[in-house]
Amino acid sequence: MSATDPAPPGRRRPGATFWALLLTSVASFMGALDNLVVVTALPAIREDLGGSLADLEWTVSAYTLTFAVLLMLGASLGDRFGRRRMFAVGIAIFTAASAAAALSTGLDALVAARAVQGAGAALLMPLSLTLLSAAVPAARRGMALGVWGAVQGLAVASGPLVGGALTEHISWHWIFWLNVPVGIALIPLVRLRLAESRGPHDRLDIPGTLLASTALFGLVYALVRGNADGWTSGPVLAGLAAAPVLLTAFVAYELRARNPMLPMRLFRNRSFSAVNAASVLMFVGMFGSIFLLSQFLQEVGGYSPLEAGLRMLPWTAMPLLVAPIAGALSDRIGGRPIIAAGLALQALGLALFALTAEVGFSYTAVLPALTVSGVGMAMYFAPSANVVLSSVAPEEQGIASGANNALRELGGALGIAVLAAVFSAQGGYETGQTFVDGLVPALWAGAATVAVGAVAALLIHRHRPAAPSPSQAAASADGAAETGPADGRDRTPVGV
Template sequence: MASPQEEVRPWPALWALVVGFFMILVDSTIVSVATPSILADFGTDVGSVIWVTSAYLLAYAVPLLVTGRLGDRIGPKKMYLTGLTVFTLASLWCGLTNSIAMLIVARVVQGLGASMVTPQTMAVITRIFPPDQRGKAMSLWGATAGVAVLVGPILGGVLVDGLGWQWIFFVNVPVGVIGFVLAMRLVPDLPTQKHKFDLLGVALSTVGLFLLVFGIQEGQKHNWDQTVWLMIIAGVVIIGLFVLWQARNRNEPLLPLALFRDRNFSLANVAITTVGFAVTAMAIPLMLYAQVVRGLSPTKAALLLAPMAIISGALAPFVGRLVDTTPPRYIAGFGLACNVVAMTWLSQIISPDLPIWQLLLPMALMGVANGFMWAPIGSTATRNLPMHQAGAGAGVYNTTRQVGAVLGSAGIAALMEARLAHYLPGMSGSVGGEGAASGGKLPEVAQQGFSDAMAQSLLLPASVLVIGLIAALCFAKPVRRQPPAAAAASGDREGLRG
């Protein structure tokens, strides 16, 4: 067990956890910019290469409820170190593979490792930081999440152009080793509780989420046929049975439904689902437009996201102080509103001959949005959680974010396909992927139609973010808990008055 001295050093522990958390989130987006290189190297089809990303996303999203609860049972530090080890070794495996099938299998293992790590970061924040300091801690967590999602494509472009696609995985190995050593030394061993493990809940949640996510992810590929819809419906039904079982289970449910009695926890989960949706959905049409219409290299296209990453990171300390002193509905509401405006703005200006600098203006506004969204939503979700349910709550929160990302990927793909069919009838719906893979631009006659399709697709994430904005504006003002000393002094004063 950790010594008392270790227990009272929350900031070094958080910085140690951030290393692994950042690496895992970067891997959620880093592969997208390497897709053409992987496709050319293995000589395979686009559908197979897409599974390199999809397999990771599925393996990451599906177990999150389970791994969050496991952290409560065996300890978040042990779970984090185990997940980081699995993730790092799987990254090495990914870089050494010589077939597309083996790469997909390695990505599944990598996603499982990531699912073990992510819930533990929020659980540790909830358990080692007092409520009046969690805002600053969550600002660091939020900045890490926001910047990592944006840095992924930029880092991927640089590594692919300079060293080859294998290095987007090899780079994780030294980072993983450093993260393991830091976490071993700086993260305290927190008390655990002997829980009965809800095996039926594990089975229902895993099968239900897998069917739902798999159906959504494969829907576009199979033209949303009957099999896809049966999988999605079956997933929804099984998740419904899971919720019913959680309500009836009087022992140790996997998902304590009492968490949702807290208004802010429920609303924060709605908000983060829309953020996950929008962040994933926004990047796809933007990257296709930049490479296929404007002819930018993967690195130059990814650099369009640089203003978001820089501004979001720079705002983190300022927003962290605000979160501890200002009602979160104002901070998160401002960030979400900025994002709605930025995406709508972007959708109105995209065209084949738009000066690149004009794209950077809404990108900068998205940086402001990201700086103000992540920390207040995260701290609002976890502020009132009981300590023994921190892992369960973090698992729910991260699951909703990841499922939002899956929905964003599937939704934007369906809308892009529909708009391309409208503006470019007779052309293949995969024209964008083929153009990027060949390293060339679309014929000039097709550029306007393609630009219009991508621009209009951006209205989908903007619309979904409006739901998140409404949820954030409905956050209740958090109760400010007094530090123990202050509470004792207050009690003494009341006693004297009596």
């Protein structure tokens, strides 16, 4: 039997769960790592290639922005052309763009390569969750999503450590070369070990994608360039004015589209709306803060890139330790209390950092802030994926996970732009004191944003997930082994 043939009905392909968890976790780790892998390399990149704060922001924002605006299109492409196939295509695009970034000799080329990387990640990330959900029995899905969430959280938070180590001991180019052998190894394994499936929708929403992409690009561009060019300059005003108009047009179009990229009816579900609002606010505060804190440890603390990454470990190690437990616990008591508590701890950690950040800081003074932030982030990641999938109908779980990932990445892009704007308005890179002058109000802004996210999480419906019935469990097991009905489209549940 070939890898493309479905297994006999009622029997899952041997090792399907293991291979699905391994391959989707490695691919999603690679995509999530590159969100922030450049942050500890920014001083070295600035020294090598030049550039202002706004230019450095784009090395991160170009990735997160294309990632965000193309994620839902990526999920739709998987539904239409095959999830495994498009997952492999996403890995290939990501790998090629990583090589292009490593070969960059100027900031413009680096930013362009990062944008293409984001497009590849927009394919592989949402499809990794869909493929994993389809391969795991419902009774164990919470734990599997916990591991997947832990891997993502670890990747996001360990980006500064990995980037710092490679930058210090080899060069900043190797933060991108690292992806190339991993991507090359993944592609044949995906083809051999994952089953193909399709979704119920096979039409692409090109107008919706264009409206959302243009609106979000205009907004992020205006936020990034506002302090440098002036908030009343023509391009900045144009971006600020066009974004709400285009977003309104996007919502209006999606409400009447036959196959919308983002079905607005999903937001009628209070839990879905609440968890997505919490996700956006979490990523605004977390991404923007990490972007600045990794530079703070080097610019003010005097640490090398590797030393700065190592001192972030109390933050980075927590997802690996806490997220699987949080995922399993969400199966028992629901995601609401875990997510809300996690966001509250993340906000507290950022506030503690704002209180202790100063030119002559000691590492022991900021250690509690790093630890509390790490625990909070870990408690958010796994339960949020579970809540998203359980709040919508089975046939809409693919697009729902794509929407959640897109909104999180949008929050990351906005977080870097907003907190960097606060930073540059109040301080700068001139001296250690001017850096701290900008950092402290930016951290308070991040803490306040995440705290609002904790309040939003309290709106998630309080419930204890019901155990799947025997028939549901059997259907889930069948769905992991089969590609679906005769028309080739997968209509089996892909989430709890």
